[in-house]
Amino acid sequence: MSSTPASAATAVLTPERLAAAYSYAAYRQLLDELLAQGLTTGPNQSEALLHYAKLNEQRMSRLDKTVQLLPEVTAELARLQGQYVWLVITEGWCGDAAQLVPVIDAIARASGGHLSTRYLLRDENLDLMDRYLTNGGRAIPKLVVLRADTLAEVAQWGPRPAPAQELFLGLRAQQAAYEDIKTQVHTWYAKDKTLHTQQELVALLRQLA
Template sequence: MATPVLTPERLAASYSYPAYRQLIDELQAEGKTTGPQQSELLTNYTRLNVQRMGRLDKTIHLLPELQAAVAALPRRYAWLIITEGWCGDAAQIVPVLEAVAQASGGTISTHYLLRDDNLDLMDQYLTNGGRSIPKLVVLDAETLTEVTHWGPRPEPAQRMFLDLKSQNLPFEEFSTQLHGWYAKDKTQSTQRELLALLAALA
């Protein structure tokens, strides 16, 4: 029998989406961000990310076929989302994950955990040996065993990320190009990959 990814108590101690957003806002008001590392740079990234998440929360339109797939889910799932407030990819993706869960009418519940407070979990879901986020871990809501996982970013963005990384670009240029891709893509790649993930669950 598969082992639960985490205990019910630990899941219950996770953040809801509103609580996650509130945490980031409260830390921002203090000139801080999530996680043990604090710097003006990370705080500035977080400020940008708050704007990105706020914009996406208001403008996301789920693909009709994704909405249909959510409606057809056969049982309840808990989505465990490993993230941090300073992470730009998380700001582009987390609102999409939340929108999908909200469209499920309660079939999908979301549970947010901060990466650096949960390294034992994060280290089960490394990407090329790195602690890349956001990471979505789909759990059976009853058993808390893993069904599948996804992340840290859609495949076209991941290819671009690896290409830019190989060029040793300054971070600002690297980040500008990657977020430019997200802006042009308008969450479509993320939605299509989540559609494939949900189709596999049906």
């Protein structure tokens, strides 16, 4: 792909704002520090959100240790030529983020330096979040792929793999209880074992090669 000069018209965010975003290690450290204080990310705090945040820390820790990249993922990573930033909009209380962010970061770490990840909290970056709404809502996580040199958008993905999104929307249309929706969606993630997430990210990688 040919590069284009960076400009305010094409860059999704400034280099300074990107530099202030969290690395994965810093994001995880932030979540741990907040949990130690009985808090989670974002302006809204409640026992329910704290409960979700604790579950999410366990989910991320498990996935960090168990994610195994598919052969097609490593094959696409080997074809990459350019340098890209995978910018992820997320929050510590978001269950979907806990299921997906470790997979996103594992793929980036395996890229041989072609991909780097940075993390921004949704509720501290609503101007950016509102460019990437899903059905009019601020659904997360949202992955925005940027050229490293121009910070221009190349692709985007999220907030869920297509089968999980279909399940979620179907349950909402049936007016299922919130806890039932959460249980069924997380059960889907557990059974899927990151397969559809990785397959959809392979399709995204093919747009970059």
